[in-house]
Amino acid sequence: MATATGLAPAHASVVEAPAADAPWVVSVGDSFISGEAGRWSGNSNESADGWSGTDRAYDPQTAESDPHRVYGDSYDDGCNRSDVAEVQSLTLDARRLNLACSGATSTAVKLPEHGGSPFKGEPSQAGRLQDAATGQPVRAVVVSIGGNDLGFSDIITDCTTGFLKPFGGAPCAPDAAVRAKDRLPSMRQAAVDTLADVRTALERAGHPAGSYRLVLQSYPSPLPDAARIRYPGEKYDRLTSGGCPFFDQDLTWAHDELVPEISTALAEAAHEAGAEFLDLSRAFEGREVCATGTRQADPEHPPTGENAEWVRFVTSGVGQGQLQESLHPNRFGQQALGRCLTLQLEQPAADHRCTNTPAAGPTAMTLTPRP
Numbered sequence: 001m002a003t004a005t006g007l008a009p010a011h012a013s014v015v016e017a018p019a020a021d022a023p024w025v026v027s028v029g030d031s032f033i034s035g036e037a038g039r040w041s042g043n044s045n046e047s048a049d050g051w052s053g054t055d056r057a058y059d060p061q062t063a064e065s066d067p068h069r070v071y072g073d074s075y076d077d078g079c080n081r082s083d084v085a086e087v088q089s090l091t092l093d094a095r096r097l098n099l100a101c102s103g104a105t106s107t108a109v110k111l112p113e114h115g116g117s118p119f120k121g122e123p124s125q126a127g128r129l130q131d132a133a134t135g136q137p138v139r140a141v142v143v144s145i146g147g148n149d150l151g152f153s154d155i156i157t158d159c160t161t162g163f164l165k166p167f168g169g170a171p172c173a174p175d176a177a178v179r180a181k182d183r184l185p186s187m188r189q190a191a192v193d194t195l196a197d198v199r200t201a202l203e204r205a206g207h208p209a210g211s212y213r214l215v216l217q218s219y220p221s222p223l224p225d226a227a228r229i230r231y232p233g234e235k236y237d238r239l240t241s242g243g244c245p246f247f248d249q250d251l252t253w254a255h256d257e258l259v260p261e262i263s264t265a266l267a268e269a270a271h272e273a274g275a276e277f278l279d280l281s282r283a284f285e286g287r288e289v290c291a292t293g294t295r296q297a298d299p300e301h302p303p304t305g306e307n308a309e310w311v312r313f314v315t316s317g318v319g320q321g322q323l324q325e326s327l328h329p330n331r332f333g334q335q336a337l338g339r340c341l342t343l344q345l346e347q348p349a350a351d352h353r354c355t356n357t358p359a360a361g362p363t364a365m366t367l368t369p370r371p
Helices: 049-051 125-133 150-165 173-204 236-241 249-274 331-346
Strands: 026-028 094-099 138-144 213-217 276-279 352-357 366-370
Touching: 026 125, 125 150, 138 173, 150 173, 150 236, 150 249, 173 213, 173 249, 173 366, 213 249, 213 331, 249 276, 276 331, 331 352, 331 366
Parallel strands: 026 094, 026 138, 138 213, 213 276, 276 352
Antiparallel strands: 352 366
16 A cells, blocks of 8 residues: 655655554545645746756756656656655554545446446556555545536636637636536535545445545635735736736636635535535635745745745646646645645644735645534
């Protein structure tokens, strides 16, 4: 039951090794928990020195980058499980297993007899969970699912495409809002079914309900509303400099409506399935890509968790990493989510909301009861 993701660079987060008999905390689901974009410590448009120190895959001795340094073998199939993924960033005395995979829908998690199927060459995550948990103590399983069932990536792509049209471009929000609302019920049901299969897998592995924690989490908003963007005026500097090519209307809709609606639907799914709910919808408030109060790194300003964006900016995949890393939590964001999960598991089982502390780093997250 290996958890290694490759050799971590020297400036990766340091987490104490758990006791050999410590229980497992396992993550299943999609890219927001697999560790997608964990290669990056903030964002930079300055290519020297590994993009101003933001590229954790960069080796200064060879002046070359190897994503395997961060994603390990999971880079080969595109699952991109980083060494600072949420479960790897826990500060609990627990062994950690990351089964999540970038791009996964609920089908990639569910058991084969319930419609689950292999994804990127890997078998059902619930099936793998069953195998791994048999004969092993399990403290918690945390699930991130629903965004790909909803088609969140396609919606964001449409919004970006509209902004980049040289003529006739228009906000995507009016049409995308209708599409999202139509898909929310099926996304909600997919999350319920996924949680049921996770429970089934654990029961088959000898873990009855009540002997472990089951947590469903939502998604942090990767974008600020239009009032908090560093690049005013809907100009192309949002693309060329900021990596946030969106109209004001789309920014505000995604931040104020889409992300909260997804969170509400997932909270309902958690309650129906008897799971805890961890609300991350505002965990990155003020730390989103292009948000005022954050800055890109450059030779004079190395990236830190206090001043950097916690989300990977939109990239074409040419020169700076992969397209699929766009708008995912970067190293700082993943460390923050790891802190959120640590706080959740240190408290009695209940629904909570996790938020950050302005001008502080990823360790200064705060957990409060969710109304």
